[in-house]
Amino acid sequence: MEDEYEKLIRRMNPPxxxxxxxxxxxxxxxxVDSVNKHGILLEVVQVLTDLNLFITKAYISSDGGWxxxxxxxxxxxxxxxxxxxxxxxxxxxxxSDAFFVPSLRGSVGLMHSKDHTSIELAGTDRxxxxxEVCAVLADLHCNVVNAEIWTHNDRAAAVVHVTxxxxxxxxxxxxxxxxxxxxxxxxxxxxxxLKTAKMMVSPPGDTHRERRLHQIMxxxxxxxxxxxxxxGKVQEGNSRPCVSVSDCIEKDYTxxxxxxxxxxxxxxxxxxxLTDMQYVVFHGVVHTGRMEAYQEYYIRHVDGLPVxxxxxxxxxxxCLEAAIQRRTSEALELELCTExxxxxxxxxxxxxxxxxxxxxxxxxxxxxGKANDTFYVTDVTxxxxxxxxxxxxxxxxxxxxxxxxxxxxxxxxxxxxNTMSFLFGYFFKARTFPNFKLVRSYC
Numbered sequence: 461m462e463d464e465y466e467k468l469i470r471r472m473n474p475p476x477x478x479x480x481x482x483x484x485x486x487x488x489x490x491x492v493d494s495v496n497k498h499g500i501l502l503e504v505v506q507v508l509t510d511l512n513l514f515i516t517k518a519y520i521s522s523d524g525g526w527x528x529x530x531x532x533x534x535x536x537x538x539x540x541x542x543x544x545x546x547x548x549x550x551x552x553x554x555x556s557d558a559f560f561v562p563s564l565r566g567s568v569g570l571m572h573s574k575d576h577t578s579i580e581l582a583g584t585d586r587x588x589x590x591x592e593v594c595a596v597l598a599d600l601h602c603n604v605v606n607a608e609i610w611t612h613n614d615r616a617a618a619v620v621h622v623t624x625x626x627x628x629x630x631x632x633x634x635x636x637x638x639x640x641x642x643x644x645x646x647x648x649x650x651x652x653x654l655k656t657a658k659m660m661v662s663p664p665g666d667t668h669r670e671r672r673l674h675q676i677m678x679x680x681x682x683x684x685x686x687x688x689x690x691x692g693k694v695q696e697g698n699s700r701p702c703v704s705v706s707d708c709i710e711k712d713y714t715x716x717x718x719x720x721x722x723x724x725x726x727x728x729x730x731x732x733x734l735t736d737m738q739y740v741v742f743h744g745v746v747h748t749g750r751m752e753a754y755q756e757y758y759i760r761h762v763d764g765l766p767v768x769x770x771x772x773x774x775x776x777x778x779c780l781e782a783a784i785q786r787r788t789s790e791a792l793e794l795e796l797c798t799e800x801x802x803x804x805x806x807x808x809x810x811x812x813x814x815x816x817x818x819x820x821x822x823x824x825x826x827x828x829g830k831a832n833d834t835f836y837v838t839d840v841t842x843x844x845x846x847x848x849x850x851x852x853x854x855x856x857x858x859x860x861x862x863x864x865x866x867x868x869x870x871x872x873x874x875x876x877x878n879t880m881s882f883l884f885g886y887f888f889k890a891r892t893f894p895n896f897k898l899v900r901s902y903c
Contacts, residue, residue: 477554479547481540487516487532488541492554496527498762501741502731504529506668507553509728511546512536518727520744520757576605576621577631579640580672582658582680583648585616587818587840591809592647593618598806600640601625607805607824608669612786615682619669620824625802637661670725674732674783683775683782701784705773707766713742713758714766716776720784722753730755733783737776738762791820791836792845793865798858800831808833811856815849816840 475494483489492504501520508515508531517532533541541547581593590609597604597620606621624631631637644659658680701720708715718730727746734741734757744757760766767773796808805824812819812835821836839845854862 475555477551479541479550481542484532486540487534490531490533490550492527492529492531494527496522496525498740499735500527501529502728502735504531504554505728505731506671507550508533509725511550512724513541514538514724515727515746516748518744518746520741520746522740523742575630576623577637577661579618579620579622579644580658580660580676581616581618581620581644581648582676583616584650585611585614586650587816588813589616589647589650590618590819590822591806591813593620593644594806594809596643596647597622597640598803600636600643601802602631602640603628603800603802604805604824605800605826606669607822608673609819609822609824610673610677610786611820612677612782613682613685615677615680617673617676617680617682619672619676670728671732674729674786675736677782677786678733678736678779682786683778685778701781703777703780703784705767705776708758711758712766713760714776716755716757716759716780718753718755718780718784720753721788722748722751723788725787726753726784727755729783729787730780733779734759737779739776787821789820789836790844791838792850794835794837794850795863795865796831796833796835796857796861797863798831798861800826800829804831805833808857811853812837815853817845817849817853818842 475492477493478489478491480489480491490508494500501522505515513533513535515531515533517530519530521528535541541550583589594604601624602622603625604620604622607618609616609618611617622631623629631640641659641661648659658676701718704717706715706717707713716734720726731741739759739761741757741759744755746756747754767776798804809819816839817837818840819835819837823834825832837845839849850864854864
Protein backbone atom coordinates (compact mmCIF):
# COMPACT_ATOMS: atom_id res chain seq x y z
CA MET A 461 0.00 0.00 0.00
CA GLU A 462 2.86 2.33 0.84
CA ASP A 463 4.45 1.75 -2.58
CA GLU A 464 1.17 2.61 -4.31
CA TYR A 465 0.95 5.82 -2.28
CA GLU A 466 4.52 6.75 -3.25
CA LYS A 467 3.72 6.10 -6.90
CA LEU A 468 0.66 8.36 -6.64
CA ILE A 469 2.75 11.15 -5.10
CA ARG A 470 5.33 10.85 -7.90
CA ARG A 471 2.62 10.98 -10.57
CA MET A 472 1.20 14.10 -8.96
CA ASN A 473 4.68 15.63 -8.62
CA PRO A 474 6.81 14.22 -11.46
CA PRO A 475 10.61 14.72 -11.29
CA UNK A 476 11.86 17.90 -12.95
CA UNK A 477 15.35 18.23 -14.41
CA UNK A 478 16.80 21.52 -15.68
CA UNK A 479 20.11 21.52 -17.55
CA UNK A 480 21.59 25.00 -17.80
CA UNK A 481 24.70 25.95 -19.79
CA UNK A 482 24.32 29.72 -19.30
CA UNK A 483 24.31 30.53 -15.58
CA UNK A 484 27.80 29.17 -14.82
CA UNK A 485 30.91 30.14 -16.76
CA UNK A 486 32.89 26.91 -16.51
CA UNK A 487 30.37 24.10 -15.89
CA UNK A 488 26.95 22.79 -16.85
CA UNK A 489 24.44 23.21 -14.02
CA UNK A 490 22.01 20.32 -13.53
CA UNK A 491 19.08 20.92 -11.20
CA VAL A 492 17.01 17.98 -9.99
CA ASP A 493 13.69 18.55 -8.22
CA SER A 494 11.70 15.51 -7.07
CA VAL A 495 9.78 13.74 -4.34
CA ASN A 496 12.37 12.45 -1.88
CA LYS A 497 13.12 8.82 -1.06
CA HIS A 498 16.02 6.97 0.52
CA GLY A 499 18.84 6.46 -1.97
CA ILE A 500 17.66 8.97 -4.59
CA LEU A 501 20.79 11.13 -4.21
CA LEU A 502 23.02 8.15 -4.95
CA GLU A 503 20.89 7.17 -7.95
CA VAL A 504 21.20 10.63 -9.50
CA VAL A 505 24.95 10.75 -8.93
CA GLN A 506 25.27 7.24 -10.36
CA VAL A 507 23.63 8.33 -13.62
CA LEU A 508 26.04 11.26 -13.97
CA THR A 509 29.19 9.29 -13.10
CA ASP A 510 28.23 6.42 -15.42
CA LEU A 511 28.38 8.99 -18.24
CA ASN A 512 31.97 9.82 -17.18
CA LEU A 513 30.92 13.28 -16.08
CA PHE A 514 32.86 15.04 -13.31
CA ILE A 515 30.89 16.70 -10.52
CA THR A 516 32.87 19.78 -9.50
CA LYS A 517 30.30 21.21 -7.09
CA ALA A 518 27.06 20.01 -5.56
CA TYR A 519 24.44 21.57 -3.32
CA ILE A 520 22.08 19.13 -1.65
CA SER A 521 18.80 19.69 0.18
CA SER A 522 16.17 17.04 0.93
CA ASP A 523 14.25 18.24 3.97
CA GLY A 524 10.47 17.98 4.20
CA GLY A 525 10.03 15.04 1.86
CA TRP A 526 11.35 16.95 -1.16
CA UNK A 527 14.63 16.46 -3.03
CA UNK A 528 16.22 19.61 -4.52
CA UNK A 529 19.82 19.29 -5.67
CA UNK A 530 22.18 21.23 -7.92
CA UNK A 531 25.23 19.70 -9.62
CA UNK A 532 27.96 21.53 -11.52
CA UNK A 533 29.37 19.05 -14.02
CA UNK A 534 31.99 18.93 -16.77
CA UNK A 535 33.08 16.26 -19.22
CA UNK A 536 36.42 14.42 -19.07
CA UNK A 537 38.07 17.22 -21.08
CA UNK A 538 36.92 19.86 -18.59
CA UNK A 539 34.24 21.32 -20.85
CA UNK A 540 30.54 21.95 -20.43
CA UNK A 541 28.09 19.28 -21.56
CA UNK A 542 27.14 20.32 -25.09
CA UNK A 543 26.23 16.94 -26.62
CA UNK A 544 22.47 17.00 -27.18
CA UNK A 545 22.26 13.21 -26.95
CA UNK A 546 23.90 13.24 -23.51
CA UNK A 547 21.69 16.09 -22.30
CA UNK A 548 18.62 14.30 -23.61
CA UNK A 549 19.65 11.04 -21.95
CA UNK A 550 20.13 12.74 -18.56
CA UNK A 551 16.71 14.41 -18.69
CA UNK A 552 14.94 11.30 -19.96
CA UNK A 553 16.56 9.03 -17.37
CA UNK A 554 16.17 11.26 -14.31
CA UNK A 555 12.60 12.26 -15.19
CA SER A 556 11.53 8.68 -15.89
CA ASP A 557 9.13 6.94 -13.48
CA ALA A 558 11.08 3.72 -14.04
CA PHE A 559 14.22 5.37 -12.67
CA PHE A 560 12.74 6.27 -9.29
CA VAL A 561 12.03 2.76 -8.03
CA PRO A 562 13.00 1.21 -4.68
CA SER A 563 16.64 0.04 -4.65
CA LEU A 564 17.14 -3.27 -2.86
CA ARG A 565 20.48 -3.79 -1.18
CA GLY A 566 22.49 -6.28 -3.19
CA SER A 567 20.53 -5.80 -6.40
CA VAL A 568 21.09 -2.17 -7.26
CA GLY A 569 20.96 -1.53 -11.00
CA LEU A 570 19.63 -5.02 -11.71
CA MET A 571 18.56 -5.42 -15.34
CA HIS A 572 17.36 -8.53 -17.12
CA SER A 573 20.02 -9.91 -19.43
CA LYS A 574 21.33 -13.33 -20.41
CA ASP A 575 24.33 -12.17 -22.40
CA HIS A 576 26.75 -13.25 -19.67
CA THR A 577 27.10 -14.88 -16.27
CA SER A 578 28.03 -12.52 -13.44
CA ILE A 579 30.42 -13.87 -10.79
CA GLU A 580 31.18 -12.07 -7.52
CA LEU A 581 34.37 -12.82 -5.60
CA ALA A 582 35.77 -11.80 -2.22
CA GLY A 583 38.84 -13.00 -0.36
CA THR A 584 42.26 -12.16 1.02
CA ASP A 585 44.45 -10.24 -1.42
CA ARG A 586 47.87 -11.59 -2.36
CA UNK A 587 50.30 -11.19 -5.28
CA UNK A 588 49.18 -13.19 -8.31
CA UNK A 589 45.59 -13.70 -7.13
CA UNK A 590 43.99 -12.26 -10.28
CA UNK A 591 46.32 -14.34 -12.44
CA GLU A 592 45.22 -17.52 -10.65
CA VAL A 593 41.54 -16.63 -10.99
CA CYS A 594 41.94 -15.91 -14.70
CA ALA A 595 43.86 -19.16 -15.22
CA VAL A 596 41.04 -21.16 -13.64
CA LEU A 597 38.43 -19.44 -15.81
CA ALA A 598 40.52 -20.02 -18.95
CA ASP A 599 40.94 -23.73 -18.11
CA LEU A 600 37.16 -23.97 -17.73
CA HIS A 601 36.71 -22.35 -21.16
CA CYS A 602 35.17 -19.20 -19.71
CA ASN A 603 35.82 -15.92 -21.53
CA VAL A 604 36.01 -12.79 -19.37
CA VAL A 605 34.13 -10.07 -21.22
CA ASN A 606 33.91 -7.46 -18.45
CA ALA A 607 35.28 -7.25 -14.95
CA GLU A 608 36.27 -4.88 -12.21
CA ILE A 609 38.67 -5.80 -9.43
CA TRP A 610 39.42 -3.78 -6.29
CA THR A 611 41.86 -4.38 -3.45
CA HIS A 612 41.98 -2.57 -0.13
CA ASN A 613 43.35 -3.32 3.31
CA ASP A 614 44.49 -6.84 2.33
CA ARG A 615 41.03 -7.69 0.97
CA ALA A 616 40.13 -8.28 -2.67
CA ALA A 617 36.75 -8.11 -4.39
CA ALA A 618 35.71 -8.60 -8.00
CA VAL A 619 32.63 -8.64 -10.19
CA VAL A 620 33.41 -10.67 -13.31
CA HIS A 621 31.18 -11.17 -16.37
CA VAL A 622 31.96 -14.36 -18.28
CA THR A 623 30.58 -16.18 -21.29
CA UNK A 624 31.05 -19.68 -22.63
CA UNK A 625 34.27 -19.76 -24.66
CA UNK A 626 32.60 -21.60 -27.54
CA UNK A 627 29.04 -20.30 -27.79
CA UNK A 628 29.71 -16.79 -26.46
CA UNK A 629 26.53 -17.02 -24.36
CA UNK A 630 25.87 -17.01 -20.63
CA UNK A 631 26.78 -20.16 -18.71
CA UNK A 632 23.65 -21.73 -17.24
CA UNK A 633 24.55 -25.40 -16.70
CA UNK A 634 24.26 -25.97 -12.89
CA UNK A 635 27.02 -28.62 -12.85
CA UNK A 636 29.44 -26.34 -14.67
CA UNK A 637 28.59 -23.39 -12.43
CA UNK A 638 29.14 -25.60 -9.39
CA UNK A 639 32.58 -26.59 -10.71
CA UNK A 640 33.48 -22.93 -11.36
CA UNK A 641 32.42 -22.03 -7.84
CA UNK A 642 34.39 -24.89 -6.24
CA UNK A 643 37.63 -24.13 -8.07
CA UNK A 644 37.46 -20.36 -7.59
CA UNK A 645 36.77 -20.79 -3.87
CA UNK A 646 39.89 -22.95 -3.61
CA UNK A 647 41.91 -20.16 -5.28
CA UNK A 648 40.43 -17.45 -3.07
CA UNK A 649 41.07 -19.35 0.16
CA UNK A 650 44.78 -19.62 -0.56
CA UNK A 651 46.80 -20.56 2.51
CA UNK A 652 45.16 -20.11 5.91
CA UNK A 653 42.67 -17.41 4.92
CA LEU A 654 41.48 -16.01 8.24
CA LYS A 655 38.28 -14.80 6.60
CA THR A 656 36.00 -17.00 4.59
CA ALA A 657 36.47 -16.63 0.85
CA LYS A 658 33.25 -15.94 -1.00
CA MET A 659 32.17 -16.72 -4.53
CA MET A 660 28.65 -16.47 -5.87
CA VAL A 661 26.88 -16.39 -9.20
CA SER A 662 24.57 -13.39 -9.34
CA PRO A 663 20.91 -13.82 -10.29
CA PRO A 664 20.19 -13.52 -14.03
CA GLY A 665 20.79 -9.90 -14.86
CA ASP A 666 23.48 -7.25 -14.82
CA THR A 667 24.42 -5.64 -11.52
CA HIS A 668 26.06 -2.24 -11.38
CA ARG A 669 29.63 -3.43 -10.86
CA GLU A 670 31.02 -0.50 -8.89
CA ARG A 671 27.94 -0.37 -6.68
CA ARG A 672 28.28 -4.06 -5.90
CA LEU A 673 32.02 -3.78 -5.24
CA HIS A 674 31.36 -1.21 -2.53
CA GLN A 675 28.77 -3.51 -0.98
CA ILE A 676 31.04 -6.55 -1.18
CA MET A 677 33.95 -4.68 0.39
CA UNK A 678 31.69 -3.21 3.08
CA UNK A 679 30.22 -6.63 3.93
CA UNK A 680 33.75 -8.03 4.03
CA UNK A 681 34.65 -5.33 6.60
CA UNK A 682 37.61 -4.00 4.63
CA UNK A 683 37.42 -0.84 6.72
CA UNK A 684 38.95 -2.68 9.68
CA UNK A 685 42.63 -1.87 9.96
CA UNK A 686 45.20 -4.63 9.58
CA UNK A 687 48.64 -4.37 11.13
CA UNK A 688 51.02 -5.14 8.29
CA UNK A 689 54.19 -3.69 9.82
CA UNK A 690 56.11 -1.36 7.58
CA UNK A 691 55.12 -3.03 4.31
CA GLY A 692 52.40 -1.69 2.09
CA LYS A 693 52.37 1.83 3.50
CA VAL A 694 52.90 3.70 0.24
CA GLN A 695 49.42 5.19 0.39
CA GLU A 696 49.66 6.51 3.93
CA GLY A 697 50.55 10.10 4.82
CA ASN A 698 49.54 12.91 2.52
CA SER A 699 47.19 10.78 0.41
CA ARG A 700 45.17 9.64 3.40
CA PRO A 701 41.75 11.32 3.57
CA CYS A 702 40.68 13.38 6.57
CA VAL A 703 37.21 12.43 7.83
CA SER A 704 35.54 14.07 10.82
CA VAL A 705 32.16 13.41 12.45
CA SER A 706 30.62 16.05 14.72
CA ASP A 707 27.25 17.11 16.09
CA CYS A 708 24.91 19.87 14.96
CA ILE A 709 22.85 19.95 18.14
CA GLU A 710 20.60 22.89 17.21
CA LYS A 711 19.41 21.08 14.05
CA ASP A 712 19.70 17.52 15.43
CA TYR A 713 22.02 16.41 12.63
CA THR A 714 25.36 14.66 12.51
CA UNK A 715 27.88 16.62 10.43
CA UNK A 716 30.37 14.72 8.31
CA UNK A 717 33.30 16.56 6.74
CA UNK A 718 35.74 14.91 4.33
CA UNK A 719 38.90 16.34 2.81
CA UNK A 720 40.86 14.31 0.29
CA UNK A 721 42.54 14.31 -3.10
CA UNK A 722 40.03 14.89 -5.84
CA UNK A 723 39.46 12.11 -8.36
CA UNK A 724 36.70 10.81 -10.65
CA UNK A 725 33.68 9.20 -8.94
CA UNK A 726 34.66 10.37 -5.46
CA UNK A 727 31.15 11.62 -4.65
CA UNK A 728 29.63 8.36 -5.89
CA UNK A 729 31.95 6.33 -3.67
CA UNK A 730 31.18 8.18 -0.44
CA UNK A 731 27.43 8.21 -1.10
CA UNK A 732 27.48 4.44 -1.72
CA UNK A 733 28.82 3.89 1.77
CA LEU A 734 26.47 6.34 3.49
CA THR A 735 23.51 4.72 1.73
CA ASP A 736 24.64 1.18 2.59
CA MET A 737 25.07 2.24 6.22
CA GLN A 738 21.44 3.42 6.13
CA TYR A 739 22.15 7.12 6.53
CA VAL A 740 20.19 9.89 4.83
CA VAL A 741 21.85 13.08 3.56
CA PHE A 742 19.53 16.01 4.34
CA HIS A 743 21.88 18.80 3.34
CA GLY A 744 25.31 18.85 1.81
CA VAL A 745 27.93 20.72 -0.16
CA VAL A 746 30.64 19.30 -2.39
CA HIS A 747 33.42 21.53 -3.68
CA THR A 748 36.51 20.57 -5.66
CA GLY A 749 39.60 22.72 -5.98
CA ARG A 750 43.04 22.20 -7.43
CA MET A 751 43.33 18.41 -7.07
CA GLU A 752 41.49 18.46 -3.73
CA ALA A 753 37.90 17.82 -2.72
CA TYR A 754 35.76 18.86 0.22
CA GLN A 755 32.52 17.15 1.15
CA GLU A 756 30.24 18.14 4.00
CA TYR A 757 26.98 16.39 4.79
CA TYR A 758 24.29 16.85 7.42
CA ILE A 759 22.92 13.36 8.01
CA ARG A 760 20.65 11.21 10.15
CA HIS A 761 20.03 7.49 10.25
CA VAL A 762 16.94 6.27 8.38
CA ASP A 763 15.20 6.02 11.77
CA GLY A 764 15.56 9.80 12.07
CA LEU A 765 18.28 9.80 14.72
CA PRO A 766 21.78 11.30 14.44
CA VAL A 767 24.92 9.35 15.31
CA UNK A 768 24.52 8.67 19.02
CA UNK A 769 27.63 6.86 20.28
CA UNK A 770 31.38 7.12 20.04
CA UNK A 771 31.58 3.58 18.60
CA UNK A 772 29.17 4.49 15.82
CA UNK A 773 31.10 7.68 15.16
CA UNK A 774 34.36 5.75 14.79
CA UNK A 775 32.72 3.21 12.48
CA UNK A 776 31.34 5.94 10.20
CA UNK A 777 34.79 7.55 9.95
CA UNK A 778 36.50 4.24 9.14
CA CYS A 779 33.90 3.25 6.54
CA LEU A 780 34.04 6.58 4.73
CA GLU A 781 37.84 6.56 4.75
CA ALA A 782 37.72 3.08 3.20
CA ALA A 783 35.21 4.25 0.58
CA ILE A 784 37.59 7.01 -0.51
CA GLN A 785 40.68 4.78 -0.52
CA ARG A 786 39.27 1.75 -2.38
CA ARG A 787 39.58 3.50 -5.71
CA THR A 788 42.57 5.66 -4.78
CA SER A 789 45.92 4.28 -5.86
CA GLU A 790 49.48 5.49 -6.20
CA ALA A 791 50.02 2.54 -8.54
CA LEU A 792 51.22 2.71 -12.12
CA GLU A 793 48.44 2.68 -14.73
CA LEU A 794 48.80 0.28 -17.66
CA GLU A 795 46.36 0.30 -20.59
CA LEU A 796 45.90 -2.73 -22.84
CA CYS A 797 44.15 -2.48 -26.21
CA THR A 798 44.10 -5.45 -28.58
CA GLU A 799 41.88 -8.04 -30.27
CA UNK A 800 39.97 -10.06 -27.70
CA UNK A 801 40.31 -13.83 -27.44
CA UNK A 802 39.63 -16.60 -24.94
CA UNK A 803 42.49 -16.74 -22.43
CA UNK A 804 43.85 -13.25 -23.19
CA UNK A 805 43.38 -11.99 -19.63
CA UNK A 806 44.98 -15.16 -18.25
CA UNK A 807 48.07 -14.65 -20.43
CA UNK A 808 48.42 -10.95 -19.55
CA UNK A 809 48.05 -11.42 -15.80
CA UNK A 810 50.48 -14.37 -15.90
CA UNK A 811 53.12 -12.12 -17.47
CA UNK A 812 52.50 -9.52 -14.79
CA UNK A 813 52.87 -12.18 -12.08
CA UNK A 814 56.07 -13.60 -13.57
CA UNK A 815 57.55 -10.08 -13.53
CA UNK A 816 56.61 -9.59 -9.85
CA UNK A 817 53.86 -7.04 -10.49
CA UNK A 818 50.97 -6.77 -8.04
CA UNK A 819 47.59 -5.70 -9.47
CA UNK A 820 45.91 -3.29 -7.07
CA UNK A 821 42.91 -2.53 -9.25
CA UNK A 822 41.72 -3.48 -12.72
CA UNK A 823 38.96 -2.57 -15.17
CA UNK A 824 38.33 -5.12 -17.92
CA UNK A 825 36.03 -4.46 -20.87
CA UNK A 826 35.42 -5.78 -24.38
CA UNK A 827 33.47 -4.14 -27.16
CA UNK A 828 33.24 -5.03 -30.80
CA GLY A 829 35.83 -7.79 -30.43
CA LYS A 830 38.36 -5.40 -28.87
CA ALA A 831 39.76 -5.76 -25.36
CA ASN A 832 40.25 -2.47 -23.51
CA ASP A 833 41.75 -3.18 -20.10
CA THR A 834 43.29 -0.95 -17.45
CA PHE A 835 45.55 -2.25 -14.69
CA TYR A 836 46.93 -0.37 -11.68
CA VAL A 837 50.12 -2.08 -10.55
CA THR A 838 52.92 -1.89 -7.99
CA ASP A 839 55.76 -4.25 -7.15
CA VAL A 840 55.07 -7.03 -4.62
CA THR A 841 56.05 -4.77 -1.69
CA UNK A 842 53.61 -2.06 -2.76
CA UNK A 843 56.31 0.26 -4.06
CA UNK A 844 56.58 1.84 -7.55
CA UNK A 845 57.51 -0.49 -10.39
CA UNK A 846 61.00 -0.35 -11.89
CA UNK A 847 60.69 1.23 -15.40
CA UNK A 848 63.04 -1.45 -16.75
CA UNK A 849 60.53 -4.14 -15.77
CA UNK A 850 57.77 -2.24 -17.57
CA UNK A 851 59.93 -2.01 -20.71
CA UNK A 852 60.53 -5.77 -20.54
CA UNK A 853 56.80 -6.49 -20.16
CA UNK A 854 55.93 -4.22 -23.07
CA UNK A 855 58.39 -6.09 -25.27
CA UNK A 856 56.72 -9.39 -24.34
CA UNK A 857 53.15 -8.16 -24.87
CA UNK A 858 53.76 -5.60 -27.62
CA UNK A 859 54.79 -1.95 -27.56
CA UNK A 860 51.65 -0.89 -29.45
CA UNK A 861 49.35 -3.05 -27.31
CA UNK A 862 50.39 -2.08 -23.78
CA UNK A 863 50.64 1.62 -22.93
CA UNK A 864 51.91 3.27 -19.76
CA UNK A 865 50.47 6.27 -17.96
CA UNK A 866 53.15 7.65 -15.66
CA UNK A 867 51.81 9.57 -12.68
CA UNK A 868 53.48 12.97 -12.95
CA UNK A 869 50.84 15.26 -11.48
CA UNK A 870 51.81 17.99 -9.01
CA UNK A 871 51.23 17.55 -5.32
CA UNK A 872 47.97 19.00 -4.07
CA UNK A 873 47.93 22.18 -2.06
CA UNK A 874 47.15 21.80 1.64
CA UNK A 875 43.38 21.92 2.29
CA UNK A 876 42.00 25.12 3.80
CA UNK A 877 40.50 24.21 7.15
CA ASN A 878 37.42 26.42 7.01
CA THR A 879 36.51 26.12 3.32
CA MET A 880 33.56 23.79 3.71
CA SER A 881 32.23 25.34 6.90
CA PHE A 882 32.25 28.69 5.14
CA LEU A 883 30.41 27.28 2.14
CA PHE A 884 27.92 25.43 4.27
CA GLY A 885 27.36 28.32 6.61
CA TYR A 886 25.06 29.87 4.02
CA PHE A 887 23.07 26.71 3.53
CA PHE A 888 20.44 27.05 6.23
CA LYS A 889 20.31 30.83 5.73
CA ALA A 890 19.69 30.70 1.97
CA ARG A 891 15.91 30.77 1.65
CA THR A 892 16.23 31.08 -2.11
CA PHE A 893 17.76 27.61 -2.43
CA PRO A 894 14.48 25.78 -3.23
CA ASN A 895 14.33 27.88 -6.40
CA PHE A 896 18.01 27.10 -7.14
CA LYS A 897 19.00 30.77 -7.08
CA LEU A 898 21.92 29.84 -4.85
CA VAL A 899 23.80 28.39 -7.81
CA ARG A 900 24.95 31.66 -9.36
CA SER A 901 26.72 32.80 -6.20
CA TYR A 902 29.13 29.86 -6.43
CA CYS A 903 29.76 29.69 -10.20
